[in-house]
Amino acid sequence: DAMVIQNPRYQVTQFGKPVTLSCSQTLNHNVMYWYQQKSSQAPKLLFHYYDKDFNNEADTPDNFQSRRPNTSFCFLDIRSPGLGDAAMYLCATSRGSSGKYEQYFGPGTRLTVT
């Protein structure tokens, strides 16, 4: 089945220690998104890629970076995690950037910062 895969499902990192979360997709979608979802809150868009074009949300902290080396993979790098960065990180994909295209979500990676 075509899907969005996130690894690892659970990640523990230390305060200030860089961490990378990964997302892959077999849907061959053009657009990939990263959302942050804190406990009991709605998902919040951090940034997205349309093909290789990177689009950062205005309020995404500089501590968060992303890479998309090819169509299938997208990475979220947190350069110096703080305790406030503990959250579920959701990757999503869509075929295009129009609102008519459904976003497909991965299962998420739960990040714990100690």
Place this chain on the structure above:
Amino acid sequence: AQSVTQLDSQVPVFEEAPVELRCNYSSSVSVYLFWYVQYPNQGLQLLLKYLSGSTLVKGINGFEAEFNKSQTSFHLRKPSVHISDTAEYFCAVIFTGGGNKLTFGTGTQLKVEL
């Protein structure tokens, strides 16, 4: 201002009873409307969407929603809930002209009891 409101943070309901989860939005542009479900420690799954056409939309798992433009609402309904429907439900909106950015409501926790 563009916003999405889910007034009910929690909705308890007995099994086999009907349920309605409310969603209202505020917008000066046309919108696309979505309902997502999230089970514990999982990603988001699309229940249904309204892009255009018939205002009554049927989705998966027996859910339906009705778009009411005059009341700027998109309430989710199910005539008879099951224990397995216990989850967090998010209403989300794409405001046209804003690309494919989903703006989520704060979510409603549906708890189905025996």
